[in-house]
Amino acid sequence: MALATALRRLSDARLRRLCGRTAAGLTAGARLPAQRSFTAGTHALRSDDKVTVHFVNRDGDKITVKGSPGDSLLDVVINEDLDFDGYGACEGTLACSTCHLIFDEDTYKKLGAVTDEELDMLDLAYGLTDTSRLGCQICLSKSLDGIMARIPESVADIRQSTDGSV
Amino acid sequence: MALVNHLTASCWRNLQGGRMHKQLSVILRHLHKSATSEALEISATGEEAMPQRLITPADVGGTRRIKSLKEMPGPSTLSNLVEFFWRDGFSRIHEIQNEHRKKYGKIFKSRFGPQLVVSIADHDLVAEVLRAEGTAPQRANMESWKEYRDMRGRSTGLISAEGEQWLKMRSVLRQLIMRPRDVAAFSDDVNKVVDDLIKRVCTLRGRESDGATILNVNDLFFKYAMEGVAAILYECRLGCLENEVPQETQDYITALHLMFSSFKTTMYAGAIPKWLRPVIPKPWLEFCNSWDGLFKFTLIHVDKRLSDIKAQMEREEEVKGGLLTHMLVTREMNLEEIYANITEMLLAGVDTTSFTLSWASYLLARYPQVQEQIFAEVTSALGPRTVATADDIPRLPLIRGLVKETLRLFPVLPGNGRITQDDLVVGGYFIPKGTQLALCHYSTSLDEENFPDASDFCPKRWIRKDSTDRVDNFGSIPFGYGIRSCIGRRIAELEMHLALTRLVQRFHIGVSPLTTDVKAKTHGLLCPAAPIHLQFTDRETTS
Ligand code: HEM
Ligand code: FES
Numbered sequence: 066m067a068l069a070t071a072l073r074r075l076s077d078a079r080l081r082r083l084c085g086r087t088a089a090g091l092t093a094g095a096r097l098p099a100q101r102s103f104t105a106g107t108h109a110l111r112s113d114d115k116v117t118v119h120f121v122n123r124d125g126d127k128i129t130v131k132g133s134p135g136d137s138l139l140d141v142v143i144n145e146d147l148d149f150d151g152y153g154a155c156e157g158t159l160a161c162s163t164c165h166l167i168f169d170e171d172t173y174k175k176l177g178a179v180t181d182e183e184l185d186m187l188d189l190a191y192g193l194t195d196t197s198r199l200g201c202q203i204c205l206s207k208s209l210d211g212i213m214a215r216i217p218e219s220v221a222d223i224r225q226s227t228d229g230s231v
Numbered sequence: 232m233a234l235v236n237h238l239t240a241s242c243w244r245n246l247q248g249g250r251m252h253k254q255l256s257v258i259l260r261h262l263h264k265s266a267t268s269e270a271l272e273i274s275a276t277g278e279e280a281m282p283q284r285l286i287t288p289a290d291v292g293g294t295r296r297i298k299s300l301k302e303m304p305g306p307s308t309l310s311n312l313v314e315f316f317w318r319d320g321f322s323r324i325h326e327i328q329n330e331h332r333k334k335y336g337k338i339f340k341s342r343f344g345p346q347l348v349v350s351i352a353d354h355d356l357v358a359e360v361l362r363a364e365g366t367a368p369q370r371a372n373m374e375s376w377k378e379y380r381d382m383r384g385r386s387t388g389l390i391s392a393e394g395e396q397w398l399k400m401r402s403v404l405r406q407l408i409m410r411p412r413d414v415a416a417f418s419d420d421v422n423k424v425v426d427d428l429i430k431r432v433c434t435l436r437g438r439e440s441d442g443a444t445i446l447n448v449n450d451l452f453f454k455y456a457m458e459g460v461a462a463i464l465y466e467c468r469l470g471c472l473e474n475e476v477p478q479e480t481q482d483y484i485t486a487l488h489l490m491f492s493s494f495k496t497t498m499y500a501g502a503i504p505k506w507l508r509p510v511i512p513k514p515w516l517e518f519c520n521s522w523d524g525l526f527k528f529t530l531i532h533v534d535k536r537l538s539d540i541k542a543q544m545e546r547e548e549e550v551k552g553g554l555l556t557h558m559l560v561t562r563e564m565n566l567e568e569i570y571a572n573i574t575e576m577l578l579a580g581v582d583t584t585s586f587t588l589s590w591a592s593y594l595l596a597r598y599p600q601v602q603e604q605i606f607a608e609v610t611s612a613l614g615p616r617t618v619a620t621a622d623d624i625p626r627l628p629l630i631r632g633l634v635k636e637t638l639r640l641f642p643v644l645p646g647n648g649r650i651t652q653d654d655l656v657v658g659g660y661f662i663p664k665g666t667q668l669a670l671c672h673y674s675t676s677l678d679e680e681n682f683p684d685a686s687d688f689c690p691k692r693w694i695r696k697d698s699t700d701r702v703d704n705f706g707s708i709p710f711g712y713g714i715r716s717c718i719g720r721r722i723a724e725l726e727m728h729l730a731l732t733r734l735v736q737r738f739h740i741g742v743s744p745l746t747t748d749v750k751a752k753t754h755g756l757l758c759p760a761a762p763i764h765l766q767f768t769d770r771e772t773t774s
Contacts, residue, residue, distance in 0.1 A: 154713065155713070155714050156402065158409035160712075160714065161712070161716075181628075184695065187701075188701050188704060189358070189704070189708070
């Protein structure tokens with residue numbers, strides 16, 4: 066299927082051009098091509114000056130990593146292979162609220178606007194606070210250098226493990 | 232509608248006879264594989280399963296004993312059978328949810344023959360269940376859908392697929408049509424369909440003697456929803472809102488109506504054991520016929536786009552397009568998977584959206600003051616003539632509230648399903664893996680505890696004072712929640728927001744004297760039990 070290959074190559078080129086930002090997860094960079102340039106690619110922002118982010122995991126341990134401007138906090142978790150159980154289940158598509166993060170008040174104010182859709186999903190987040198946000202909706206910028214994000218307690222696990230250790 | 236066939240219905244489909252035995256034994260076999268279940272000595276019904284040996288009160292750190300399913304309240308098997316088969320409970324599933332909740336509490340069990348369904352009618356418990364989901368949640372038994380697809384050599388789509396296969400397709404599709412900002416790019420396409428909707432309103436009312444009435448608005452909204460979702464999925468116009476609907480579109484509508492009207496029969500299609508088919512052939516035949524019709528339509532449109540793309544390639548032109556083009560070009564899913572997903576999405580996207588639009592405009596007509604408030608908001612944000620786009624919607628909180636409130640009062644899917652994939656404790660009861668749960672959206676969204684004056688239509692209740700103001704909860708999740716939630720949610724919202732904004736801006740909507748109080752009935756989906764006739768009169772400002 067030479068045609069299919071050609072088509073694929075063609076669209077790949079286009080996709081690469083259009084997608085600055087890697088979508089978190091399996092289908093990295095899959096965005097609709099052509100006419101609709103869906104994501105105003107943020108790759109112009111991409112540079113080597115990275116942004117430092119501290120995560121505090123559910124055990125209270127602090128994990129310090131770096132991300133690129135334009136990346137979402139979910140991207141950072143995925144790129145850095147951070148193991149927060151169940152985090153970011155819907156791959157940043159605003160369907161799950163498992164990417165819930167808690168900030169201190171000052172940081173919270175710096176995080177930028179919240180969309181209605183994010184607020185709706187936040188309402189369904191477990192352990193919601195006044196300074197909660199969804200990690201997949203927060204884009205890094207230099208001004209966020211050094212922020213601290215806490216992963217909330219996980220949902221009281223109502224699943225019973227099958228080995229009897231409950 | 233079809234969503235129905237699988238979602239709510241699935242529970243009921245599963246209930247009947249023979250097939251259940253098969254399913255049950257499958258579940259049991261499954262259970263026996265897991266260490267827990269082996270230790271549990273599962274009885275023939277699964278209901279006695281109580282892991283006393285495994286989970287003691289101390290284990291769960293509480294003082295409350297975990298109860299077994301056997302102890303769970305619920306209607307007797309007999310009364311349930313009478314309710315559903317004798318008194319046609321199927322069309323009142325939503326009301327029965329409420330009645331049973333009052334009688335038996337937040338969690339109760341019902342038995343349909345050998346099939347046990349555990350109903351969850353409390354927002355906190357619904358949250359518990361959905362938050363505990365694994366990586367590929369299962370809604371219901373989709374065997375009959377799979378059987379049809381196997382027979383015809385077709386793939387499953389998101390609704391009918393499970394496990395790995397589902398996750399693979401879901402991962403592709405959610406990157407394309409779930410992010411609000413990606414879907415906002417369809418705004419102009421949808422607005423062209425809204426243009427035609429408005430024209431159609433004018434044409435239809437012009438045929439009535441009062442120059443205002445639209446008979447059975449759902450007919451109109453059905454066409455709008457179909458045209459809208461097809462504009463996105465097929466990247467082409469079907470002509471549903473024209474005076475002359477093209478034949479192939481008409482054929483599709485016929486297939487869809489067949490699926491819908493024969494809802495009960497097709498439901499039995501899955502329930503009647505295969506060996507009985509020679510004796511009772513009709514349900515299965517109709518089921519296959521309607522699927523044939525639905526797939527055929529997709530094939531026509533997808534193949535046409537594919538050959539256009541090939542031709543463009545051959546002429547070495549740049550290939551441009553939207554969703555379908557992207558799928559055909561990237562082939563992240565193979566062609567059969569594309570066919571199946573487009574078919575299932577079209578099926579899931581039409582009646583759901585059109586019923587919601589019908590209810591929304593009915594409610595606006597019944598509550599003129601609310602309509603005036605929304606009209607005031609729309610005109611102050613946009614003036615009389617500006618056409619709203621996706622970017623304007625954040626400035627129209629009452630339009631968003633209108634859609635949320637409509638779906639709260641009339642959740643198109645009055646109940647959803649989940650088959651538990653782990654042993655769970657919910658509401659103090661041990662629920663073994665493989666149990667069919669029914670999440671009772673209708674009763675939670677009309678619960679006074681979650682929504683004061685729950686039966687009032689009040690879009691304002693969804694307005695936030697500021698961004699830390701929390702409004703809703705798991706009481707009203709009409710699109711579901713989590714990784715198996717509605718993939719078309721943002722598309723549906725866009726179609727509804729843009730259509731309703733324009734209708735409110737352009738017309739005053741009133742109830743026709745021909746329509747009084749319209750109740751809901753469940754026909755798989757929650758739909759109007761009688762036709763809704765409305766009057767659309769021009770707002771002075773636009774004339
Ligand atoms: C008012 C409109 C709609 C409502 C209320 C609605 C509601 C729902 C609900 C409740 C589910 C089940 C979610 C779950 O199990 O957690 C669902 C699934 C689904 N819906 Fe929608 N829906 C609507 C419109 C649409 C549209 C426009 C499309 C297609 C573009 C669509 C496609 C689907 C598909 C494919 C699924 C199955 C998803 C999966 O299993 O992965 N829906 N919908
Ligand atoms: S990852 Fe699901 S909402 Fe952020």
